[in-house]
Amino acid sequence: xxxxxxxxxxxxxxxxxxxxxxxxxxxxxxxxxxxxxxxxxxxxxxxxxxxxxxxxxxxxxxxxxxxxxxxxxxxxxxxxxxxxxxxxxxxxxxxxxxxxxxxxxxxxxxxxxx
Amino acid sequence: xxxxxxxxxxxxxxxxxxxxxxxxxxxxxxxxxxxxxxxxxxxxxxxxxxxxxxxxxxxxxxxxxxxxxxxxxxxxxxxxxxxxxxxxxxxxxxxxxxxxxxxxxxxxxxxxxx
Numbered sequence: 001x002x003x004x005x006x007x008x009x010x011x012x013x014x015x016x017x018x019x020x021x022x023x024x025x026x027x028x029x030x031x032x033x034x035x036x037x038x039x040x041x042x043x044x045x046x047x048x049x050x051x052x053x054x055x056x057x058x059x060x061x062x063x064x065x066x067x068x069x070x071x072x073x074x075x076x077x078x079x080x081x082x083x084x085x086x087x088x089x090x091x092x093x094x095x096x097x098x099x100x101x102x103x104x105x106x107x108x109x110x111x112x113x114x
Numbered sequence: 115x116x117x118x119x120x121x122x123x124x125x126x127x128x129x130x131x132x133x134x135x136x137x138x139x140x141x142x143x144x145x146x147x148x149x150x151x152x153x154x155x156x157x158x159x160x161x162x163x164x165x166x167x168x169x170x171x172x173x174x175x176x177x178x179x180x181x182x183x184x185x186x187x188x189x190x191x192x193x194x195x196x197x198x199x200x201x202x203x204x205x206x207x208x209x210x211x212x213x214x215x216x217x218x219x220x221x222x223x224x225x226x227x228x
Contacts, residue, residue, distance in 0.1 A: 100216070
């Protein structure tokens with residue numbers, strides 16, 4: 001069965017510093033991987049995806065993610081954090097079949113201190 | 115385009131009451147989904163609909179029913195609400211696999227069952 005794990009419940013980073021939010025996956029076949037962000041009292045917003053191709057994927061709001069097949073990881077990164085990046089981040093993997101069903105991780109709360 | 119809309123935004127029910135959560139999308143997507151979000155558990159799939167006229171159970175379907183009314187609308191019904199169904203409910207939609215893979219989410223319905 002497909003699954004993703006987000007090992008950190010919370011990540012704290014100072015504004016202006018680089019940030020990394022970790023995600024590891026377990027899939028049969030080729031992984032289709034996603035990152036979503038959720039701001040307080042809002043729905044999830046799509047940030048970026050890896051389907052195939054370049055291992056470094058660029059997304060919205062200056063975020064990028066690095067796909068690493070040997071380490072089965074898909075970490076979310078940003079070179080310089082902003083206070084406005086503080087939110088809940090979810091990693092997800094496509095479950096396959098006739099739909100784009102997703103399996104979500106448990107989420108990582110990113111707190112950026114001024 | 116409004117994207118994915120959900121009504122109501124908030125609801126308080128007493129144990130045993132019933133209600134229907136409404137969801138509509140204006141992106142002409144074939145697939146639609148209902149999730150619940152609980153602290154520390156990420157998003158869990160309740161039901162999904164691969165296309166108009168079809169529905170299937172997800173990870174946590176007990177206590178829920180769904181109706182794919184037409185291509186735009188996908189409703190979730192709680193026949194006899196229980197306190198364990200206190201949660202935030204999200205509807206999402208996606209295109210047919212192969213053209214795009216990400217899901218788009220509504221703003222959510224916060225449900226409390228007392």
